[in-house]
Amino acid sequence: MTIDKAELTMNIKDGTARIRALEQEIKKSVIGQDRVVREMIIGLLGGGHILIEGVPGLGKTLLARTMAKAAGSQFNRIQFTPDLMPSDITGHSMFDMQDNVFKIRRGPIFCHILLADEINRAPAKTQSALLEAMQEQQVTIEGKSLKLAHPFLVMATQNPIEQEGTYPLPQAQTDRFMFKIYINYPDNEQEIDIVQSVTSNSVGDGLDTDKAASILSPGEIIALQQLMPTMTADEQIVNYVVAIVRATRSWNGIDYGAGPRGAINLLRAARGSALLSGRDFITPDDVKDIALPVLRHRIKLSADMEIEGYTADMILTELLDTVKAPRL
Amino acid sequence: MNLERLTVEIRPRTPWEAIDLGFIIARRWYWRLWYLWLVGAVPALLLFLVVTTLLPLSVAKWCLILFWVGKPLYEPPLLIWLSKALFGDRQPYHQILQEFKKIMTVKRFCYILAMRLSLSRSFSMPVLLLEGLEGKKGRQRLSILQDGYEPAFLSFASFFIELILTFTIMSLLYYLVPESLRWIDFGDFIFTIDSWMILGAYVLSCSIFAPLYICSGFMLYISRRVQLEAWDIEIGFKRIRQRLFKRKNGLKHTVITLFLVMTIFSGFGTHSDAYAKISDPEKAKEIIGEVLADRKFGEEVTRYHWVPKDREEKVVDSTWAEAWQELLESIAQLFENIGPIIGKYGKIALLCFAGIVIIILLLKHTHIRRWLNAGLAAGKNGHKPVEVLFGMDLRPESLPDDLGKACLELLNSGRKREAMSLLYRGTLSRLVNDHGLDILASFTENECCQEVRSRRPTVEANFFDNLTSLWIITAYGHRDPDGNHCSDLVDNWQSIYGAKS
Incomplete structure (x- = not known):
């Protein structure tokens, strides 16, 4: 598919306007999490999945619901528990007594945006079922392959506290997520806004997503996703991405660095960041800006670093300050 | 005392x-x-x-x-x-x-x-x-x-x-x-x-x-x-005297003391009395010369005597201990012997060492001068500007004398990308060399802009923002920059930095 340069510029401008409108729409309901919203949208554009870590009560479900509504997409939520079975996610076949045939009942995974709440509370077998579906974009039930909806975005959440009785995701599984995003507490003014906004317009604990209107359709999201590969990524930018990822493998304090999948996702995320900034080309700033959420779950810190209280973000920030940025 | x-x-x-x-x-x-x-x-x-x-x-x-x-x-x-x-x-x-x-x-x-x-x-x-x-x-x-x-x-x-x-x-x-x-x-x-x-x-x-x-x-x-x-002798006599005076049988000990003194100084006792009366320094020198020239002065005499066979032998635990003792004694003797040599030749060795250092410094003369010049140019804050950043040569001598003119010539010949590259390089060179900005090799374009905004006047920061935007479009967007925009930037460069060139 070849796109004329002028046409591409137009598409980019149009696409940027739509994405910014989506961003504004989400921000109407989700207050004080601007960076998280931005990263979520980049994840949606990059066609990746997102692992969110944050304490309860910071609006993870609200964010997923609002995003699905604003993107005009179907939303489902699964609460992961220790007794959750793979078929509870993917679906199963059941015998129809009236018609005397087996019928397939599709699970909650058949949607556009799926919130997998507290993914680390389910056993490894159930986690694997979801993660395989994420990778292959299809589900097999009784030997029959069923394609998942497109676009398909999984938002899996983890709670950083209360680790008892959980099944931590292994490195190989977390690597399948494009981003690992931290949701932090909002600042004082934003929290006042949240409290006022929620208590003045609703009764009870229900999530208020009424403020967000449907801005995009699944088809438009696919069109935006297809715009991404057409953007200009200079060879120096690709080299920069690879240099960062390779540096994670030889850095002091990192036992295991990111693999090539990390570099691929970093470049995809940088394209999304550039698109959000209204450009049809990537700059080193796009790469550096998005490097932390892409790489933080792909590296394993050495034991002494963890004992001394260093986090992956601290080490990655240090690393990014030493990798030479390109100039053409 | x-x-x-x-x-x-x-x-x-x-x-x-x-x-x-x-x-x-x-x-x-x-x-x-x-x-x-x-x-x-x-x-x-x-x-x-x-x-x-x-x-x-x-x-x-x-x-x-x-x-x-x-x-x-x-x-x-x-x-x-x-x-x-x-x-x-x-x-x-x-x-x-x-x-x-x-x-x-x-x-x-x-x-x-x-x-x-x-x-x-x-x-x-x-x-x-x-x-x-x-x-x-x-x-x-x-x-x-x-x-x-x-x-x-x-x-x-x-x-x-x-x-x-x-x-x-x-x-x-x-x-x-x-x-x-x-x-x-x-x-x-x-x-x-x-x-x-x-x-x-x-x-x-x-x-x-x-x-x-x-x-x-x-x-x-x-x-x-x-x-x-001879402080030790003086102290020794004082102690003997004190001891004798403390004891009341002073006469007996006085006799013994006198006998001891006479025995010790018997060789030159008579002379010492005579010499003590001499107050003329010249004469004293002559006498000192005579004493020093005397064969007996400083003479060492070795005497042998019989030792009873049943004398208590030194008990040595083993041959290993004996060897170890001999080794230590020989080391001590060695140090005793080389001490004066080190003392005598240490000064010479130090002077030789200093000479070698001076020769090396002279050989490195050119390098040292360059280092001193760079240090003086850097001023009091000790900032040493980088010569190469982002693969670009930032040394002032690597840039044309009239950078604005050179950029305009490149623009007129249609080489806009090269013109922007030169202008960007020239600006970075000025910021690093003249204004001491600490731009790291890991800085992206936006980080450079932030650094400039935090350290330089608004006019200069705005100019750098504009230049960076155009540079980004040219470099990463693979588009030719707008000619008029480029000319404006060159004019701005002349007004900000041109007067200093």
Whole structure:
């Protein structure tokens, strides 16, 4: 598919306007999490999945619901528990007594945006079922392959506290997520806004997503996703991405660095960041800006670093300050 | 000087024994001496820090040089206190400082400072400060004291010990950093280390070794005086006299004492009486010459005698212990023998070493000049501009003399990308070289803009933002920049930087 340069510029401008409108729409309901919203949208554009870590009560479900509504997409939520079975996610076949045939009942995974709440509370077998579906974009039930909806975005959440009785995701599984995003507490003014906004317009604990209107359709999201590969990524930018990822493998304090999948996702995320900034080309700033959420779950810190209280973000920030940025 | 109050055992000692005694004394009064050294060194260091801020180049480097030059100035309080304490008079610090102020004239200050270049500083300082002999008299006195004594090896050893201590402290700091957090390997750490750290480590190592150095030098001096002035004999006679007077059977012991004295000095007793009456120095010199020329003077006589066979033999546990004892004795003998050689040739070796250093410096002359020029250009803050950043040569000499004109020529010939590249490079060069901006190789375009905005006026920051935007479109967007926009940027460059070129 070849796109004329002028046409591409137009598409980019149009696409940027739509994405910014989506961003504004989400921000109407989700207050004080601007960076998280931005990263979520980049994840949606990059066609990746997102692992969110944050304490309860910071609006993870609200964010997923609002995003699905604003993107005009179907939303489902699964609460992961220790007794959750793979078929509870993917679906199963059941015998129809009236018609005397087996019928397939599709699970909650058949949607556009799926919130997998507290993914680390389910056993490894159930986690694997979801993660395989994420990778292959299809589900097999009784030997029959069923394609998942497109676009398909999984938002899996983890709670950083209360680790008892959980099944931590292994490195190989977390690597399948494009981003690992931290949701932090909002600042004082934003929290006042949240409290006022929620208590003045609703009764009870229900999530208020009424403020967000449907801005995009699944088809438009696919069109935006297809715009991404057409953007200009200079060879120096690709080299920069690879240099960062390779540096994670030889850095002091990192036992295991990111693999090539990390570099691929970093470049995809940088394209999304550039698109959000209204450009049809990537700059080193796009790469550096998005490097932390892409790489933080792909590296394993050495034991002494963890004992001394260093986090992956601290080490990655240090690393990014030493990798030479390109100039053409 | 009351020899009876001496707090150390007085006897003739070899230089090694004297230094050993000095070390024992230093260990005994180490903290007092250390504080006294700090009393002199810390104000001097602060003064040097203030003074060196007015000088170009690194404050720490200049301070290090001045501190090294001024080292003899911190030592007199230690020496004064030690000279009193040795005779049982431990004076408080303020009295020592008062005494130091009293004896410290401008002339003596200069003499002490000149001792920086002397290899026998700790040995000759007592002559100046305690005996009060300056100039020619001082030199004559030193020539007598140093005859056969070579205190140079003490300074020589002190220099290397301080050097080793300095590197040890720096190495210790390095190895205290957890291995996983080390940002630099050991070799780079030692050779590209921060001047402040060297200064700190050097001051600390000097403070550690100064009490030992001063005490050793002073005990060498005392040992030499004991040898020349026979303090041990004087003390011995005084003790005998006291003992005899205490006991009431004085007559008997007086006779014995007289007999002993006569026996000891029987060889030259009659002469000594005669010589004692001579007051003419010239005549005294002649007589001294005669005594020295006498065959019997300094004659060594070896006598053999029989030892009873049943004498108690020294019990040795094993042949291994015997061998070990022999080895230690031979090592001690070796040191005894090479001591004077080191003392004699140490000075020559040091001068040869200094000569080699000067030759190397002369060979590196061009390099040093370049380094000095770069340092002076960098100004007081010690900022050393980078020459290559982001693969671009930022040296001013690598840019055209009239950069604006060169950019316009490139624009007119349709080479817009090259024009923008040159303008971007030129601007970075100005920011780094003229305004000392710390732009790191890991900085992206936006980070560069933020750095410029935080350090430069708004007009310049706005210009750099515009230039960066256009540069990004040209470089990463692979688009030709708008010609008019480029011309405007070149004009802006001329108005901001052109006047300075």
